[in-house]
Amino acid sequence: MNNIFLDARTIRDIDKVVDRVHLELGYKDGAIDLRDVREALRLDLKYYRLDDPGLLDEVVHKLTVGAKQVIARPGLLVEAVRTFNLSALFLPDRKRIFVDQSVPELKKRWYETHEIAHSLIPWHADYTLGDNRSTLSQGCHERIEAEANYGGGRLLFPNEAFTHCRLSGPMSVGRVREIAKHFGNTITSTLWRCVEQSDELMFAAIGEHPRRPRDGKPVVEYFIRSKTFETQFPGVTDMDVWNWMSGYCVGKTTGPLGTTEIPVQDRNGQSHIFLIESFGNGYNALTMARWLRKAPAIVSVGGLTAPLLIAPLAGQ
Template sequence: MMEGTVGAYEADDIRGLVDRILRELGNPEPPLRLPEVRQLLALDLKYYSLSNPTLLQEVAHRMKVAGKQVIARPTILIDVIKKANLSALWIPDGNRILIDQQVPDAKKRWIEAHEVGHSFIPWHKDFLFGDDQYTLDPNCHANVEAEANFAAARLLFLQGRFACEARDVEITFKSIQNLAKRYGNTITTTLWRTVEERDGETPAFGMVSAHPHHDDIGRDPGGKDVRYFIRSPAFRTRFPGITQEFCWNFLRASAGRARRGPIFDGTVVLTDANGVRHEFAIECFCNHHAILTYAVHRRPAPLITPVK
């Protein structure tokens, strides 16, 4: 799948939309309650089952855009969901969010917030249900999905509030777990936001991967070792040569065999774009579903003086 981008203008617009939502909710304390967001936006939420497609057939039968029915055969919606392997979708007609009831509970909060994002980003209705050459372009769809993810993150982590709170604590997996619980989000999404938003000026990276010693933990459905490789803005700029393959090979060589809990806690030396070596603190943790890695810049690596 293509990796979409969020343009600067689009990001500013989405931040403004999220600001308005949070303001109308009274600037709530974490965790954000999505039912209150749905009530504010007049969104309906239903769960569907592909094994019992009655709800999907009913929705497809009623779907209209600009007053015209858009699906002549109701089962087409089911075919689209299966072909695209969708877990959820937002239907503008009726302002309804549909989520596959087979989605694990831990993932439903993020998926719901993603679809909420589609619903309040005004240009998404045209992109998701348009049929011209531009809206059907794969790059366009990837960007639309990236924008919905951006909106979900701004909502669930209450704009910049999470980053401020994260900067006030030393980041370990214990503190990431505490922040995840406070904001009501998964450890994986909390790790992601910690890397990208805690301090954009400090090089840091995160990784969600398989366990190098246990094939039944964390492997991508497509067989890939690394699911996500997350980098702070400073890391992207200063360490462009450090790839997910390098980090995976380090994990393979360094990780312990435990199936749960810490599997590595130490340092790694990385070379920046100017050839300067830097020391990073790195911690790897197994939550039984995947290996979560967090690394943050500590200092320039000490010079090694040869003994004469």
């Protein structure tokens, strides 16, 4: 799936509530401590495990206190959690966030922040039910999810500090990893935010390793473009990225997978050279590309090497 760009008004409204949190925390730089955020917002966090019926029952018990629907049918939540493989959910009336305990630590951080964003965005109170692990930002709640992802990104990558980091040198996968460390976030979420918020011609992809796709099929889970790239290169698809990756990525699953220069056509047919590089985190291949230069125009005249001379006919 492709990243969704929110309209300016929505961005302004979300920025406002997130900025208020940073102000309340007295944020200066570095990683956001989610315990402070929860305290400031008076939010409660609970972990549950799908394979531990006791814990799940506890979650259901807590839910019955506040959620009318669940009081009527306590099985509803268990059903929902199991059916949709929920990895996180937020209960507005209890101000409580639930996160699946089996999710890796840094991912928990992202899921929790995503739910915090739901809690911060005033118009989300009516929509939030839970988040499906595989569709955390897609499906029928695509827009709501995009807003929560944007708000979560803004919360974990505070605008001023993050912009300063992003603009302090040319972007590369190496810098994305440094920035991830600085803000204590996953490389995946950092790559996403670095590209989406860039004013440069950039794109990124997160998905299967091109030489080791798990189901044998090409899968680019997320194709992220900067706004300027989306406008000037609307024809580029996630499968183009997959094909480029297949050409230069080596077989290993962790560390640098390869880098090369690729020609990419803009909306007017002009060719541009991008520097593309991939990195394996052991699970996914992460790819980033940025504009280098315009490619020189090549004039092909059907195998003829001599220039064609088109002379006006005599007398005309």
